[in-house]
Amino acid sequence: MATAKKDPILTVEHLSMKFGGLVAVGDLSFEAQRGEITALIGPNGAGKTTVFNCITGFYKPSEGMIRMRSKSGAEHLLERLPDFQIPAKAHVARTFQNIRLFSGMTVYENLLVAQHNVLQKASGFTVMGLLGLGGYKHASDEARKLAVHWLEKADLMDRADDPAGDLSYGAQRRLEIARAMCTKPELLCLDEPAAGLNPKESLALNTLLNYIKSTGTSILLIEHDMSVVMQISDHVVVLEYGRKISDGDPAHVKSDPKVIAAYLGVDDEEVTDVLVEVGDESVIEQLDGTPDRAHGPSTSSSLMAGSVSSTIEHPDEGLVSVSKGASKADRIKDKPAAEKPAAKRAPAVTVAAKPKATAKPAKTKAAPSALAAVPAKPDDLKLIKGIGPVNERKLNDHGITTFAQIAAWTRAEIVAVEKYLEFDGRIDREDWKGQAKKLASGKSSATKKGGRG
Amino acid sequence: MAGPNSTAAAMPGGEKDVMANALKEAFYAGLIALGMFCLIIGLRTDQNIRNELILVPRWGLLATVVIIVMVGRFAFSAFVWPAIERRRLEKASTKNVVEAEPSLLRRNFVPIAIVAMFLFPVIAVYSVGLQGSLKWVDNFGIQVLIYVMLAWGLNIVIGLAGLLDLGYVAFYAVGAYTYALLGTQLGWSFWLLLPAAGAMAAMWGVLLGFPVLRLRGDYLAIVTLAFGEIIRLVLINWREVTNGSAGISGIPKITFFGLFDFDISSPNYIGKVFDLPMSGVYYKIFLYYLILLMALFTAYVTIRLRRMPIGRAWEALREDEIACRSLGINTTNTKLTAFAIGAMFGGFAGSFFAARQGFINPESFVFLQSAIILAIVVLGGMGSLVGIAVAALVMIGGMELLREMTFLKQIFGQDFTPELYRMLLFGLAMVVVMVWKPRGFVGSREPTAFLKERKAVSGSFTKEGHG
Numbered sequence: 001m002a003t004a005k006k007d008p009i010l011t012v013e014h015l016s017m018k019f020g021g022l023v024a025v026g027d028l029s030f031e032a033q034r035g036e037i038t039a040l041i042g043p044n045g046a047g048k049t050t051v052f053n054c055i056t057g058f059y060k061p062s063e064g065m066i067r068m069r070s071k072s073g074a075e076h077l078l079e080r081l082p083d084f085q086i087p088a089k090a091h092v093a094r095t096f097q098n099i100r101l102f103s104g105m106t107v108y109e110n111l112l113v114a115q116h117n118v119l120q121k122a123s124g125f126t127v128m129g130l131l132g133l134g135g136y137k138h139a140s141d142e143a144r145k146l147a148v149h150w151l152e153k154a155d156l157m158d159r160a161d162d163p164a165g166d167l168s169y170g171a172q173r174r175l176e177i178a179r180a181m182c183t184k185p186e187l188l189c190l191d192e193p194a195a196g197l198n199p200k201e202s203l204a205l206n207t208l209l210n211y212i213k214s215t216g217t218s219i220l221l222i223e224h225d226m227s228v229v230m231q232i233s234d235h236v237v238v239l240e241y242g243r244k245i246s247d248g249d250p251a252h253v254k255s256d257p258k259v260i261a262a263y264l265g266v267d268d269e270e271v272t273d274v275l276v277e278v279g280d281e282s283v284i285e286q287l288d289g290t291p292d293r294a295h296g297p298s299t300s301s302s303l304m305a306g307s308v309s310s311t312i313e314h315p316d317e318g319l320v321s322v323s324k325g326a327s328k329a330d331r332i333k334d335k336p337a338a339e340k341p342a343a344k345r346a347p348a349v350t351v352a353a354k355p356k357a358t359a360k361p362a363k364t365k366a367a368p369s370a371l372a373a374v375p376a377k378p379d380d381l382k383l384i385k386g387i388g389p390v391n392e393r394k395l396n397d398h399g400i401t402t403f404a405q406i407a408a409w410t411r412a413e414i415v416a417v418e419k420y421l422e423f424d425g426r427i428d429r430e431d432w433k434g435q436a437k438k439l440a441s442g443k444s445s446a447t448k449k450g451g452r453g
Numbered sequence: 454m455a456g457p458n459s460t461a462a463a464m465p466g467g468e469k470d471v472m473a474n475a476l477k478e479a480f481y482a483g484l485i486a487l488g489m490f491c492l493i494i495g496l497r498t499d500q501n502i503r504n505e506l507i508l509v510p511r512w513g514l515l516a517t518v519v520i521i522v523m524v525g526r527f528a529f530s531a532f533v534w535p536a537i538e539r540r541r542l543e544k545a546s547t548k549n550v551v552e553a554e555p556s557l558l559r560r561n562f563v564p565i566a567i568v569a570m571f572l573f574p575v576i577a578v579y580s581v582g583l584q585g586s587l588k589w590v591d592n593f594g595i596q597v598l599i600y601v602m603l604a605w606g607l608n609i610v611i612g613l614a615g616l617l618d619l620g621y622v623a624f625y626a627v628g629a630y631t632y633a634l635l636g637t638q639l640g641w642s643f644w645l646l647l648p649a650a651g652a653m654a655a656m657w658g659v660l661l662g663f664p665v666l667r668l669r670g671d672y673l674a675i676v677t678l679a680f681g682e683i684i685r686l687v688l689i690n691w692r693e694v695t696n697g698s699a700g701i702s703g704i705p706k707i708t709f710f711g712l713f714d715f716d717i718s719s720p721n722y723i724g725k726v727f728d729l730p731m732s733g734v735y736y737k738i739f740l741y742y743l744i745l746l747m748a749l750f751t752a753y754v755t756i757r758l759r760r761m762p763i764g765r766a767w768e769a770l771r772e773d774e775i776a777c778r779s780l781g782i783n784t785t786n787t788k789l790t791a792f793a794i795g796a797m798f799g800g801f802a803g804s805f806f807a808a809r810q811g812f813i814n815p816e817s818f819v820f821l822q823s824a825i826i827l828a829i830v831v832l833g834g835m836g837s838l839v840g841i842a843v844a845a846l847v848m849i850g851g852m853e854l855l856r857e858m859t860f861l862k863q864i865f866g867q868d869f870t871p872e873l874y875r876m877l878l879f880g881l882a883m884v885v886v887m888v889w890k891p892r893g894f895v896g897s898r899e900p901t902a903f904l905k906e907r908k909a910v911s912g913s914f915t916k917e918g919h920g
Contacts, residue, residue, distance in 0.1 A: 087780055094779050101772075101776070102772035102773055103915075105769065106902075108903060109768075109901060116780065116781065125763075130757055130761065160904040161904055
């Protein structure tokens with residue numbers, strides 16, 4: 001396992017949660033080690049959030065035991081504590097999947113509310129504080145310091161006096177984490193902290209999480225984004241239909257056939273994503289190969305070049321050779337489909353072919369300009385929200401390796417790319433172009449750290 | 454009538470369109486008015502000399518009403534609405550250019566208002582004489598301040614903690630009866646019984662709080678409403694103690710800490726002590742200052758509490774109860790303290806009310822009172838002390854002022870009694886204000902703590918709470 005010395009901060013034993021006849025979590029046991037990041041992953045509806053709600057006292061589990069061991073050696077059975085005592089006594093803090101801030105209060109006030117229990121005690125349950133007696137003034141100074149500390153760490157110092165509801169989504173996520181940290185927890189439970197964040201915000205979040213880990217706080221994490229999980233967690237627990245199917249360090253989980261199977265059962269897009277992200281080398285080897293430099297499109301330009309030329313007759317000789325690379329990319333797409341009903345896959349391929357005719361005129365115009373912009377150094381396209389490793393590979397196969405190229409896409413190209421990647425309207429919705437522009441301008445700082453989280 | 458459908462009216466150069474549109478709208482409005490009023494105004498049932506029911510047609514009156522509606526609609530669509538649109542456009546175009554510096558009055562509103570409140574009786578006595586000021590100090594000043602205090606008390610429960618309480622008048626009643634019963638039976642002084650009444654009301658607040666802790670929103674509102682009614686029915690039916698509907702009379706007057714009092718027969722009568730002419734006004738002025746201080750005390754405590762952890766927890770509770778629990782805040786205790794402290798101020802106000810009236814019966818504590826107090830809180834802007842005080846002045850003061858509008862008799866004839874229309878105008882005023890300022894007079898929220906600068910939080914971010 002991850003560490004040689006065993007010092008579990010949280011031990012979940014035979015946890016079951018039933019809602020009427022529905023078993024949301026069944027006989028789940030796992031441990032979270034002190035000072036580590038433990039990730040809880042699984043497909044939608046696997047019961048991850050239910051486990052969280054049991055740990056943080058929002059649900060009372062039907063069966064099982066949740067033991068929290070504090071640094072001081074004190075042990076708490078979380079299933080027996082009322083929910084509000086779990087943060088107060090057992091030092092477990094949590095965040096929510098749908099952000100729950102006090103939106104009408106300022107950022108600073110949010111952090112002060114989190115220190116309610118300490119301040120309340122110091123103010124002699126308000127009476128002493130009202131009279132100005134006791135250590136309330138000292139305590140409120142301390143509270144202010146702690147709040148400022150976390151404001152700085154969450155990079156929210158200049159928004160401290162703004163209402164929390166006015167912050168951007170990513171800043172609200174960070175504030176929620178900062179607020180949870182203001183309760184001085186030993187175990188921090190994060191419910192999908194990276195959901196809906198753009199690459200920049202993800203980076204800021206990663207920095208914050210790494211800092212929190214460095215302070216010795218253990219983290220329990222629910223996450224959908226496998227790249228985050230694999231990057232930052234020390235220990236991964238995989239759930240499916242409320243049962244644990246795998247448990248171990250990321251490398252172990254990656255290669256666990258059960259995990260792959262669980263994810264294969266989800267949907268087309270995720271299948272390929274997972275195959276790559278989980279890093280099942282053998283599968284990927286079959287799917288892939290390095291692009292054929294001689295014929296491949298890697299130095300070529302426009303993305304639809306491949307697809308266009310592979311489906312319709314093309315007058316431009318120079319680009320016809322591209323079709324080879326394109327079919328290679330198609331192979332990546334088609335390979336996993338072999339494991340699925342072929343009929344399901346077939347229409348997708350034909351659909352991909354359709355829009356090429358309309359895209360054609362635009363493409364011939366766009367090709368030279370894109371060609372001119374052939375980059376010296378490829379960018380990490382995954383930084384654009386919406387582009388996963390698989391899509392990055394597909395794009396790279398067509399020579400799209402830099403943000404500048406994506407930023408220069410024309411309308412028709414976007415349509416073609418969407419068809420090719422089978423993303424209906426997603427490029428516009430997620431504003432890849434805008435993201436790419438932004439990233440292209442500020443890429444020196446962003447690319448250094450790489451990855452998303 | 455049909456809403457102002459005037460995108461055309463907003464367009465410059467569309468004068469003709471505006472007129473045509475207005476004519477059309479006036480026609481439709483007239484048609485609707487005709488339909489609505491045809492039977493209501495056009496026909497009247499009456500008795501003839503043989504006690505038979507007969508129909509008296511009033512077509513002339515009906516025509517007048519319909520014509521008034523049409524002319525009014527035409528004037529609105531042709532002139533008023535385009536003018537409003539024009540002003541809005543102008544405002545929108547100049548918005549970013551000049552940020553008007555708030556006037557002196559606006560910046561120092563609170564100190565000026567407090568000074569004005571302290572000077573009010575003096576001004577009243579000087580302008581309308583000793584006896585003439587009685588009405589103004591008592592009916593106007595004290596009445597408004599009682600409601601200010603009640604609304605500030607309820608503000609803790611609704612505006613800060615976000616718990617919708619429709620039975621607040623129950624605590625007012627508890628405070629009033631505590632003073633009335635103990636004052637008449639034991640002869641204790643007001644100054645002893647004031648804290649007792651507050652404590653009693655707070656206790657009832659906690660008693661109410663316990664069962665309703667699990668309830669939220671509408672359900673909480675219904676239960677608190679029921680609680681208010683239960684208290685009133687107990688007061689009516691527990692005759693042995695409360696004397697039922699007949700109420701309690703002879704409630705002792707408040708003395709000035711025993712130094713002098715306001716009882717003409719007493720040796721310490723203020724007139725004798727200070728060698729003044731006999732008058733009932735002294736007592737009223739004394740009561741005015743007393744309720745003023747009590748109200749200011751309520752405001753002061755509220756302001757202080759808001760900056761304490763408990764006050765912040767109340768507001769956090771209003772914003773998001775689940776998040777509160779995730780931060781280790783005991784929401785049960787937090788809700789109970791809000792109920793208790795809100796109820797306590799209601800109890801204080803109640804004991805003052807009993808002392809001022811000298812007589813109380815359950816009729817003073819009907820649901821309408823709760824509704825008025827709640828309306829003041831909502832109208833003022835939930836959580837804002839200044840807004841609530843202004844709302845109380847507008848609503849209660851306005852209602853009292855309507856009594857004074859005798860000149861309306863000259864317009865509507867001698868039969869017209871403006872008091873009878875008070876409630877109608879009251880409701881109308883509320884509708885107008887809520888359309889004009891949906892979040893009350895003061896929609897923004899003052900933060901309780903700040904690091905660099907104090908910025909008001911826009912009302913669009915704050916939540917009303919779910920119970």
